Amino acid sequence: MPKDLIAQEAQSHHRKQHFMCLRLEAVADALPASIDRQECLLLARDIYPTVKAAHEFEESVLFPHLQRNADARALEDGLERLRFEHWEDEAYAEELSDTLSRIGRGGPVRDAEKISWMLRGFFDGVRRHMAFEAEHLLPMLNPISSGERVAT
Ligand SMILES: [Fe+2]
Numbered sequence: 001m002p003k004d005l006i007a008q009e010a011q012s013h014h015r016k017q018h019f020m021c022l023r024l025e026a027v028a029d030a031l032p033a034s035i036d037r038q039e040c041l042l043l044a045r046d047i048y049p050t051v052k053a054a055h056e057f058e059e060s061v062l063f064p065h066l067q068r069n070a071d072a073r074a075l076e077d078g079l080e081r082l083r084f085e086h087w088e089d090e091a092y093a094e095e096l097s098d099t100l101s102r103i104g105r106g107g108p109v110r111d112a113e114k115i116s117w118m119l120r121g122f123f124d125g126v127r128r129h130m131a132f133e134a135e136h137l138l139p140m141l142n143p144i145s146s147g148e149r150v151a152t
Contacts, residue, residue, distance in 0.1 A: 013054035021123035032112030041104030
């Protein structure tokens, strides 16, 4: 896949995840006083597929492309950490999906503070992860604007 298309798709996955984080933040902010149970159900359905699709694209297309076109050894530690964060975020997304689904189906919210803390832990982590990728990986697809040289 040409690198401009890889960049576009990577950014598209980031946009979808940024939007998901905004929705999760709105739910966290609304707890415990007002809960949009329909939105909880929709998020329960969306969060795992959203992060999973992004991770699959990055691990099967973006990371291998960067490894082929840059100093692979210098990259490897960073990519390994990102892969590990993907795995952690997917596990976290599944857990949150169960929690949001329970709330969405009308379950009691006795532990609003804990749920809010879980939601924030997840979207803060996803945002940090994407910020790292945006700062360190995506510019490698566009070496002219980043000032970095990448062999093609
Ligand atoms: Fe990622």
